[in-house]
Amino acid sequence: MDEQVIKYLNEHQQENLDQLLKFLKIPSVSTDSTYKKDVKDAATFVAGYLKEAGFNQVEIQETKGHPLVYAEWLEASDNAPTVLFYGHYDVQPAEPLHEWKSEPFSPEIRDGRIYARGASDDKGQVFMHLAVFKAYLQTKERLPINVKICIEGEEEIGSANLYERLNEKKDQFQADFAVISDSGMVDNDQPTILYGLKGFTGLEFTIKGPDSDLHSGMYGGAIRNPAMAMAHVLASMKNLEEVVLVNGFYDQVEELTEEERELMAQAPSEDYATTTGASGTVSEKGFTAKEHTMARPTLEINGLYSGYQGEGTKTIIPATATAKLTCRLVPGQEPQEIQDLLIKHIENHLPEGVTAEIKKEPLSAKAYRVDPNHPLMKKAAESFEETFGKEAVYVRMGGSIPVVEWLDSIYHIPVVLLGFGTPEDRLHSPNESFPVDHFEKGMQTIATYWGKVSQ
C-alpha cells in the first residue's frame, strides 16, 4: 500500500465523488437509440478523464454499435505484469420511472448511499478504478504495473461488438490477467472473492398440434392438446428433487471437492425463502441451496405460453405451446453439447400427434472457474481484508458474465473479479444505489491491490 496514493485519494474524496456524480448524470442507456448521443457522451467523459489522469494513449474506438474506450500505460518495469481492466459505461433503462424516489439521472446521496442508475452497475465501480489510476499517475507519475483499459458501452445489450473486437485485436488487448469490478459482496462489508461463474445455453421450442385453435368440445378426445404435451415434455426434463433428467446432462460436470464445499460453507448463507418471498427452498438432493446455486448446473423454464390468456374461459385446444429454457452450466460442461442433449431429449419425449420446432439460443457461455488459491486471488483477498478489516469469503456465482468467459477462452488469462457492490444495490431496478463508504474503501482496496500485484 502506497501512503502517498492513499493520502491523495483521501484529500480528493469530495472531488472524486463530484466527478462520479457527473458521470452518473449522463443517461447512457445502450438499449434505447434515443440515448445514442448520451452513450457517446459517457464514452467521451471516460476518455477525457483518463487523459486528464495522465494516460498518454487514449482512444475512443468506434464499433458497429456504441464506442468503446481503450487506454494503455505500458511503462512499468520490464518484468512487471500487464493487467487488462474491463468495465462498462452503459446502463440499463431506468423504467419504471415513477418508482424512483429521486430522479435516476440526478444522483442524490441519502443515508450514506448514492442513488442513481449505474451507481453500482457499473459506473460507480468503474470510476473507482479510474480515480485510483489517476491518484497513482498524479502522485508518482507512474503506475505500479502495465495497464490496458477497456470500458465498453454495450454490456447491457450483450457485448456483441466487444466479442468481435477481442477476437480481432488480440495484440492490443492481450494481458497477463484481467480485473473486473462488476459484481458484489455476499453481505455488506463482507470481502468476497468470486472465483467462479456459471456458463449458460438455452433454447426455445414450440409444440405444434392443429393448424388453429380448436373447439375443445368437438375435438377433445381426438386431437392431442399441445399444452398438455408441453407439460409432459417439461416434466420429463427435471424431477421434483431438482435433478435434471436429460440424458448425459451431468456426465462432464466437475464434481465439487470437499475443499470447495468447506470454502462455500464459510460464506454467509442467504435465507432464500425470506429474501424472495417463496414458501420454501428446494435444491438438488445431496446439495445445499448455496452449493446448488453456486456450483451445480440448473435447468429453468424462463417463459411458457399457450392458448388463451385473457379473462375468463375460452374452451379451446390451443394450436401451439411454447417454452423458453435456459441452463446454467458448471466447469466441464460444453454449452453446445448440452444444447444438443436438450434437443435430443425433447425430440425423444415428444408424444404422438404433435411436432416440435426448436430454436437454439444463439448466445452461450462456458462456465468460468479460477483456482481460489491462485496468488492473484490471495492478494485480492488480502487487499480487501486490510481495507474492510474482515476475513474474505470465497464463493462461486450462479450468474454468467460472458466477457469473463471470453477473456478466459480467447486470452487464456485469469480474471480477478473485485466486486464492491452490496446485496441492497438493486441493480437493473428502480432506486439503484451504492454505499458511499464502499466507494471510498473500494478505491483504497484497489490501490492496495495494484501495490501487491506489482511485488
Next chain:
Amino acid sequence: MDEQVIKYLNEHQQENLDQLLKFLKIPSVSTDSTYKKDVKDAATFVAGYLKEAGFNQVEIQETKGHPLVYAEWLEASDNAPTVLFYGHYDVQPAEPLHEWKSEPFSPEIRDGRIYARGASDDKGQVFMHLAVFKAYLQTKERLPINVKICIEGEEEIGSANLYERLNEKKDQFQADFAVISDSGMVDNDQPTILYGLKGFTGLEFTIKGPDSDLHSGMYGGAIRNPAMAMAHVLASMKNLEEVVLVNGFYDQVEELTEEERELMAQAPSEDYATTTGASGTVSEKGFTAKEHTMARPTLEINGLYSGYQGEGTKTIIPATATAKLTCRLVPGQEPQEIQDLLIKHIENHLPEGVTAEIKKEPLSAKAYRVDPNHPLMKKAAESFEETFGKEAVYVRMGGSIPVVEWLDSIYHIPVVLLGFGTPEDRLHSPNESFPVDHFEKGMQTIATYWGKVSQ
C-alpha cells in the same frame, strides 16, 4: 305433412329469403355495447314478424341485459302437446373484418350459400321456424300443437339472464318438450339426430413461487420454478394415453352401451387429422376418436402462461405460472363434484416451495342425453329422412349448450335438437354462411315435424 303449408312455403320462398336477409342485416352483436340499439332492433324484428305471422300474444321482455322475445299460441286441441321453441337473435362479433369476402352485415348469396354473420348461428335457423309458424297460421289459422316461443339476445354471452328468467317464470315457460335449432349435421345433407351433449366445468389456477421474477443464475437451485411445478401438476392430471388421472374422475361415468357404440359407428367419421392439420389423432385407450369426442369425458388445458413471452431470452425464474382448464362431462358426472376433484388433485400434487391460488369457473353444465329411441326423436328422424331423402344418423356431441341442460334440469322435459347447419358454416369465424337449400329443406322438415308431433 300438410300439403297446404308446404305449398305456402314454396310460394313464399323468395319472400322468406328476403325477410331472412333483412334480419341478417341487423348487427345484433350482444357482447359489444356499441350495438345495444341494434340488438334491440333485432328483438323488435322478431316480435314484429311473429305478430304479423298471427301470434296474438307477443312480448318483448326486458332483462338486466338484452331483451328476450316471448310469444305463445295455446289454442290447439286439449290433448295436444305444448312445445317450447328456443333460439337466439344475437350474434358473435364479426372481427377480423378484413377476412370477410363480403360485408358480415350485408348478406350476399354466392354459390348457393348465404354469407353473413348469424346466417347459421342462429338467425338463419331461428327464422326457418318463424316462417313455418307463419305458414301454418296463414293457411290454417291455427298451429297443430301449442307453441311457446323464447328467442333471447344473450346466447353468445352466456345466457345468464335467461337462466334467471327460466327459474323465475316456470309457469310461463313450462312445456311438454322443447325444440332448438342451433346445431348442425355431421355432413352436408346428412340428417343427424343429436341426442346428447357434454356438460362442462373448469377452473383457473396460479402457482406462486417468489414475490417477483428472479435472476435464474442467482436463484436457480434454491427456489422452485413455478412453471416447472405447473408442468408436473398438469402432467399428473392426464397421461399420454389420454386417460384423466384425477382420482374419482370416471367414478360416475355412465359407460357407453354396445347399442350406442353401434349407433355411433354408423355416423360418418371425421378424418380429424386432415380437417385440423394435426399430425395424428390420439384418443383414450379402448375408444375410437368418435366415441371419445362424443361420449367420454375430457380434460383440456385451454390456456397456459408464465414468465417471459417476448422475443429472445430473459433468464428469469418466473414468479407465477397460470393454467386454465376445462373438462367436458358425460352423463353421470356432476360438474361441482368434478370441479372439487380437480381442486383436490391440484392441492395434493403441488410440490414444496410453491402455493396455488385456484379460481373456480362459475359457469358449469351437466351433460344432456335423451333416449335416441324416444318417439319425439324418432319423429324428428322421420321428418329429416322424408325431406332429405337419406337415413338419419344418431350422434352425441362433445360441445355443451347450457340452455339444453337448464331446460332438462328446471323443467324436466326432453329437448329435441333439430340441427340444419353444415360442417362448412364457419360459425363464429369470418365468412359464416348457410346453404340456401338447407334453408328451404329445413322449413319443410320443421313443417313435417309439427305435423307428426301433433298426431
